Amino acid sequence: MSLLQIENLSVNFNTDEGTICAVDNVKLSIDNGQVIGVIGESGSGKSVMALAIAGLLSPAAQMKADLFTLDGHDLNRMSDTDRQKMITDNISIIFQEPTSSLNPSLTIGYQLDETIRFHEGGNKSQRKERAYQLLDSVGIHDAKRRYKEYPHQLSGGLNQRVMIAIALACQPKLLIADEPTTALDVTVQSQILDLLLKLKEEHNMALMLITHDFSILSETTQKVHVMYAGQVVESGRTYNLLSQPYHPYTKALLESVPHFGMRYKKGRRLFNLPGSTPPMRNLPVGCYLGPRCPYANKQCVKAPELTGIKGRRVRCHFPLIEEEQS
Amino acid sequence: MPLLSAKLIRKSYKVSNNPFKQRYLEVLKGISFTLNPGQTLAVVGESGSGKSTLARILVGAEQPDKGQLFFQDKDILQDKHFPWYQNMRMIFQNPATSLNPRATILQTLEEPLINAGQLNHHQRLERIAEVLELVGLRSEHAQRYPHTFSGGQRQRIAIARALMLQPKVIVADEPVSALDVSVQAQIINLLIELQEKLELAYVFISHDLGLVQHFSDKVLVMHNGQQEEYGRVQEVFSQPQSSYTIELLKASAGYKRKS
């Protein structure tokens, strides 16, 4: 049974210039202990979607979903307070900038303790013990010292570990990591990813990894959703999707980044899409990728639907599948 | 003959203003390299490794404490009148902040030409139109303000500004890391194209080893101001000598090899 099931999730923002649809009918499901990836560029709606799932949208946003179940409970049929409780008990989220996600004027220990008190309670020494244990589990071994320190005394990598410890304090069934390594140095990135995967095994959590970098997803996730301008344009098993992208945008994302470890001829040009991501308040007619797509033709002025092809779902009139046969 | 060569560049900053207890932080501990025309040297390192300080020294924005910098066999650190801005230019990481928000593209691009003082107004306009075309923009764009452009276009403008005076060396400080993935490739392709056309030498500062491998001839690995490793990209990446380089390579390739 899936842990989280969402159908037709949309998030709209009302602005002076009309309604902006930041997330457009996204369908998503995560099983217990599964790792899925969501990939997209800035402005693709991936972070707004994460916030919507974690119940953290600002009041200005309007969210609706035809189906929204968590651990077998239908969240659409719950009262607001019950839904919020259900979500905070089961879903945790960590963000890109660990240093700004932590309160700079409170100690690591205080911030950790606050979450533990809220979710587990217990007396002071029990909570402290639990905090040490959590810090230890995220690889901070001098927990007693760090407990008393402030975020600015820790490096970015350590702060991210603290964020993960706070996220784990409620023993979530789903951990959403929104670009968890983007702000960190390369060598620290892989440590944090290793840690996330290790914790996922230990706690039997599901993990939703949001990123713009395919190299992070390739070996960590089982399923990937590719987002562009608020829509899922392709989703499927990670291996299949990476080895043979059907959607032109997926192909562009994959091939526009030179992969480390491959040898290139000097001066080889990278595959790329012309132009840039359209602003949400001014999306093109029909297929949102249309004006940038090298494969587009007349039919692309009609908006494509997300359709199933060979165990994958693709939002394109001309999936790159034909190329394979010819 | 190398175009640019650095010999044991050292730089430290004062970190405390207390006159009785002066403390210095050494950010560059002896950096050396050579760069030929049309070549790319990648400088790789994490935040705090000193790579941005090195970049500023290479474009003349800062003076090193020790060391020599030869440009076409002349020690330019000794030459007080060396026109840095006509020979070595910089492309900044974030085009949103490196372009003056209240200046038109024309005003921004005209600046180096005015300071060089070689061309009259009409010739300047011609040169601007020429360079704009070179970076894939149109001459009409010159009348607009930076905020009316997308991130990728702004970086093209920043590149155009660097090219105005036909420099020999361009120092690019993480030129694509502030851009969207699908736009990064456009800019990298443009840089490669310009290098082929104009025989530019690049000092390419990056943390993305995939990009470095694709783009560069030589690589300089820095860690805490120390020159960890320097050599041809293929050699350094296939037979790394320093433990830090090995760690860096592992981290970048890690999620391909594992599991």
Add this chain to the structure above:
Amino acid sequence: MTSQSLKLALNVYSHNRSAMFGTIVLAIVILMALIGPWIAPHDPAQQFSDDILTPPLWHSAGDFKYFLGTDDLGRDLLSRILFGARLSLKLTLIVVFIAALIGILLGALTAFLSATVRSLVMRMMDLLLSLPSLLLAIAIVAVIGPGLPNAIYAVIIVLIPQFVRVTQSAISEELSKDYVMAAKLDGANRTRLLFNHVWPNIVPAIIVQLTFSFSTALLDIAALGFLGLGAQPPMAEWGTMLSESRAFIQFAPWTMTLPGLAIFLTVLSINLVGDGLRDALDPRLNR
């Protein structure tokens, strides 16, 4: 300012309701000040000894001859307020102009100074800023003696540090930005850097400071007048009018409330305009 960003700023400004309200009120005040001498029903100094303390028109005892009533010497309040507007605005304009000129120049000069001298100058300005502006003005007038010219000097001295501070901090903030570094690498020298690149970016901050200084100056001049340190009777100055009528607040409240209202509305409208300008000129809006 460039025409394009000006258009954008105007658009934002015109959609700001409180700023538009402030603009309209201020425009009326300025208009009154300009045409005051021609529409004023009486000479502001003329004393109608038969009609002292006539209440305003809407009062049952009001008189058509004196629309806003008269004061204790029988002078027509409307005429005095109109002439007062003229005087107050003129003084404020002079004061702010001189203070801004000196302050901005000083602030810009600090950019050329060495770090030590600069911090010395700025600490001096901090010292002046740490005193409430009115208190400082009173202290200065106490030293150089009361009277309108001295009050003006005092207010100018009080306003200068604000301009120095704003100019200096705006310049040093801009100087640390990437585009300035880029311009430096384009070969621009320090003067060129400051005037061609930095200056257009700090103009909005200075415009905003100008409006706020305008209201401070107006208030301080009025306050000095009220305390008897500035404009002297029988000059029709709002602050002086307030102080003259202080004794009659019990039985002739209009003599005090009406000049007070004039000060209040003018200062409020200037502040609203300033707030609106600050929002409209914020470069972050330049998407």
